[in-house]
Amino acid sequence: MTSSPLRGLVAAVALALMGTSSFAGVPRVVTDIPPVGSLVAQVMGDLGRPEVLTGKGADPHDLQLRPSQAVALAQADLVFWIGPELTPWLARALQGAGGRAKSVSLLHLPGTKTLDYSAGQGDPAAAAGDHDHAHDEGALNPHAWLDPDNARLWLKAIAADLAQADPAHAAQYRANAKEAEARVAQADARARQILAPVGTRPIIVYHDALGYFARHYGLHLAGSIALGDAATPGARRLADIRGLLAKGDAVCVFPEAGVDPRLVQTVTQGTKVKIGAPLDPPGTMLAPGPKLYERLIEGMARKIADCAG
Structure with a gap:
């Protein structure tokens, strides 16, 4: 019915x-x-x-x-x-x-x-065998x-x-x-200038949405807390990320707008890694209109540079 x-x-x-x-x-x-x-x-x-x-x-x-x-x-x-x-x-x-x-x-x-989702690519924690992700290896990253x-x-x-x-x-x-x-x-051009001090310092994001941004600007994504848009990271995944942070393999971790920040706080607790401002890949927290795209690109660059630069 x-x-x-x-x-x-x-x-x-x-x-x-x-x-x-x-x-x-x-x-x-x-x-x-x-x-x-x-x-x-x-x-x-x-x-x-x-x-x-x-x-x-x-x-x-x-x-x-x-x-x-x-x-x-x-x-x-x-x-x-x-x-x-x-x-x-x-x-x-x-x-x-x-x-x-x-x-x-x-x-x-x-x-x-285009980019494909690739399990473990640029993500040491993924090699540990965690399977709580929503994307198959080789699936198209949208x-x-x-x-x-x-x-x-x-x-x-x-x-x-x-x-x-x-x-x-x-x-x-x-x-x-x-x-x-x-x-x-x-x-x-402004975003590239803003991100220049970041270089290849490794960063971790909440989920694997920033591959295109990282490739375009030459950033080093060391990993992501969640491996999919709709995936909730399991205990093994969180432990792997904590291990990566404990070794000093990332300088900054970024929460994501609209996602509970406690997971980021959990994985960074007891480490020296900094927590950046929440990133907003789809721009749903920005004022809509013609200028949104420019603000999205420059705004993400500033947030990353402020934490990792």
């Missing part, structure tokens, strides 16, 4: 589709997470604003759509999202919405720089927005899709994207 929340969503989508007319003018756009919303907002400029499904403080990996969001998805002309590897709930919603939206998975665009090179590539693709959907404003979308690329490049 269909659950009440699901029945409500189905009804909302059906009503939305009944009132959907043929597309004309500036497209209705929906995005998954704040960084993608920020990139799209920059390309759309004054012409419109995308709806971001993952609101302030929400977990992008596990989200229940509100009826209003289901309606927005059903009425959308374009959906820009990372892909099912990050937001499987959105993959299911897109299948069930029955709308007319063109779905653009940025992670799978040609030219996107946190690709943390590489500014990908953001610049995606801006071009976003502009192309908007221009195709709305030819009357094609020149404006492309001009906005070019300006946004310059802003991302500037934020990238």
Whole structure:
């Protein structure tokens, strides 16, 4: 039997589709997470604003759509999202919405720089055989927005899709994207300058979301407390990380926004390692809007440099 929340969503989508007319003018756009919303907002400029499904403080990996969001998805002309590897709930919603939206998975665009999750890669603690993780070795890591090179590539693709959907404003979308690329490049350069004192000093993060950021800026990730987005580290995992810290194999450990900080306090207790400010890879704690992407990249750089620099 269909659950009440699901029945409500189905009804909302059906009503939305009944009132959907043929597309004309500036497209209705929906995005998954704040960084993608920020990139799209920059390309759309004054012409419109995308709806971001993952609101302030929400977990992008596990989200229940509100009826209003289901309606927005059903009425959308374009959906820009990372892909099912990050937001499987959105993959299911897109299948069930029955709308007319063109779905653009940025992670799978040609030219996107990708990384795989690799058990034990750059993570001595993982070699101890802990299996309380949510990712298989070789699975695609979806946190690709943390590489500014990908953001610049995606801006071009976003502009192309908007221009195709709305030819009357094609020149404006492309001009906005070019300006946004310059802003991302500037934020990238500032972040690189901020991180220069960190060098290859080893750091530990809460979960394995920073691979793209670390690769792009040449940081040394010594390990992560949790091995997956939804994984809760077990006692063996915590003991392995404590052993790594006791040997002095990391200078700083970073909690994650929205995650109980007590695990970080537990693994660092009795060691000399510093605890950094919480990192926020999906940017859900930042004010949404066009400037969010730049603030996310520079803000993470500052937090890492303040602790490990």
